[in-house]
Amino acid sequence: xxxxxxxxxxxxxPEGAMSSxxxxxxxxxxxxxxxxxxxxxxxxxxxxxxxxNGNKKExxxxxxxxxxxxxxxxxIRDSQPxxxxxxxxxxxxxGGYKVVFGSGTRLLVSP
Amino acid sequence: xxxVIQTPRHKVTGKGQEATxxxxxxSGHSAVFWYRQTIVQGLEFLTYFRNQAPIDDSGMPKERFSxxxxxxxxxxxxxQSTQPxxxxxxxxxxxxxSQNTLYFGAGTRLSVL
Numbered sequence: 001x002x003x004x005x006x007x008x009x010x011x012x013x014p015e016g017a018m019s020s021x022x023x024x025x026x027x028x029x030x031x032x033x034x035x036x037x038x039x040x041x042x043x044x045x046x047x048x049x050x051x052x053n054g055n056k057k058e059x060x061x062x063x064x065x066x067x068x069x070x071x072x073x074x075x076i077r078d079s080q081p082x083x084x085x086x087x088x089x090x091x092x093x094x095g096g097y098k099v100v101f102g103s104g105t106r107l108l109v110s111p
Numbered sequence: 112x113x114x115v116i117q118t119p120r121h122k123v124t125g126k127g128q129e130a131t132x133x134x135x136x137x138s139g140h141s142a143v144f145w146y147r148q149t150i151v152q153g154l155e156f157l158t159y160f161r162n163q164a165p166i167d168d169s170g171m172p173k174e175r176f177s178x179x180x181x182x183x184x185x186x187x188x189x190x191q192s193t194q195p196x197x198x199x200x201x202x203x204x205x206x207x208x209s210q211n212t213l214y215f216g217a218g219t220r221l222s223v224l
Contacts, residue, residue: 032210034213042217043115043202043216044215046212049212095210097142097166098159098167099144099156101153101154102153103153
């Protein structure tokens, strides 16, 4: 059974700062990794995905994947109060269909 | 595209009653998933359909939970004899293919009194 752990549990950053979230997974065969954002009362929404070692940038978001260390991180540049939400790391094994989620990091961006 | 639609948004049942939750996936998506979300356990996989066929129900409590997908436009999750520990947000998600990004509905919050 895949295990996904996220840190920190909660994070408070001032507006305009960089937010950095971490995720470790238990199996190197986890080839597909997503970060989801969830606002209160809403379902999770996919933000960015990465499928190969290295980094990927989309707008203010950058994700880094290191398969050797089973670690992926999400960095949000110029954080805004609207970025305040729970961020979920999700992994799926090669050829599989089941997506396993971490317990989330609660981000609060203070104005 | 209205996204994944789940109804009702909130449901309150008494202990021992039945609850039926509905999901309308995004048109054209072949994969439908049900998850349960609680503060303690986070997001837990319940069951998965592909092209309406049940593929994996390994996350479903066997005795009281059942899921069906009678046609490509809706799926139901039925919980018989609801218990307080069934209180959670039940989320439905769909994707174009099994390995693609999941699109979630807003969820149904079930409260069992």
